[in-house]
Amino acid sequence: MKARNILLIIFIVFLVMFLLLGWGIKALFKGAAQGEITEGANVALISINGPIVVGDHESAFSSDYITSTEIIKFIEDAEKNDNIKAVIFEINSPGGSAVASDEIGQAIKDLKETTNKTTVSWIREIGASGAYWVASNTDYIVANRMSMTGSIGVIASYLEFSGLLDKYNITYERLVAGKYKDMGSPFKELSEGEKNVFIEELNQIHEYFIEEVANNRKLTKEQVKEFADGRVFLGEKAKTLGLIDEIGGKKEALTYIETKLNITPEIVEYKEPVSFLQLLTKLMSEQGFSIGKGLGTALTETKEKGIVT
Structure with a gap:
């Protein structure tokens, strides 16, 4: 009886692994097909979905953020493709690294200067902080009326454990060796001098941010400073302030391209190929999440993140 139970468990384990393998292979081929450059495509769609960081996607668990390296690669690919006449950046991001945001913004500037290709930002739910820094570099910005846009500010923080040590x-x-060498160590309080150093650096980055937005959006620095206090704005207010050009979504972004370039837009999505390991890991994590969500729903009410109606 015990041997039969062991065989049954082994059979179930292999069955689950076989199903996961099948789903992974299916998703792999589906993903590859979606990433193909279709004949006649003249508009590249680049998605910026999640926090923006510096670096590469080398981990199977790295799909929750966007790296400047991969976005710049997509921009360069679009730049080299003579069939691509315009690039849409689909943005749903709270921002991230100032350096990564600036790198992407500079790549967009280079694209416009070297090829004269049209660039459009399509802000969906959120295009804030570094994500707005990126968006401001494009020729035209479309945002949903309920999207959160702006957040022109800079933040830095750290945990301090000195009280716990005491x-x-x-x-x-x-x-x-050097009085500021351990500045920001969690094992001691910041001195006033150290705080001043941090604040000076934050203010400098904030000034860069204001200058970028002012130059990119054809506003004066004084105009930008009036709302560059970290606030986010809904679509209509963002349009009034000059942060965006139009209320809308994908349709409006394509209409702008069609009108400006006198072409019929055909989209191709630029995205990073997904390895089989990443697909398998994602499938397993999603299955685990679904089980956990089911158990959690039985115990308490669940609510969607963000603004809901």
């Missing part, structure tokens, strides 16, 4: 009688022995 509680357990643990001493932080400070050995540095």
Whole structure:
């Protein structure tokens, strides 16, 4: 009886693995087909969905953020493709690294200067902070009336454990050459001098941000400074302030391209090929999430993240 149960368990495990393998292969071929450059395509669609960071997607668990390296690669691919006449950036991002945002913004500038291709940002739910920095570099910005746009500000924070160390009688022995070398260490409080150094750097990046938006959106620095306090704005207010050009979505973005270039837009989506390991990991994590969600729903009410109606 025990041997039969063991065989049954082994059979079930292999069955689950076989099903996951089948779903993974199906998704792999589906993903590859969606990424093909279709004949006649003249508009590249590049998605910026998630926090923006510097680096490469090397991990199977790295699909929750966007790297400047991959976005710049897509921009360069569109630049080299003579069939591509315009690029739409589909944005749904709260921002991220100032460096990564600036790198993408500069790549968009280079694209416009070297090829004169039209660039459009399509902001969906959120295009804030670094994501708006990116969007401001394009020729035209379309945003949903309920989207959150702007957040022209800079933030830095850190955890500080010095009180916890005192509680357990643990001493932080400070050995540095250069008085600011351990600035920001979680094991000691910031001195006033260290805070001033951080604030000075944040203010400098904030000034860069304001200058970029002013230059890109044809506004004065004084105009931008009036609302460059970290606030986000819904679509209509963002349009009034000059942060966006039109209320709308994908349709309006395509209409702008069609009218400006006198072409019939045909979209091709530029996206990173997904490895089989990434697909398999994603499938397994989604299955685990679904089980957990089912258990959680039985215990408590669930609500969608963000603004809901």
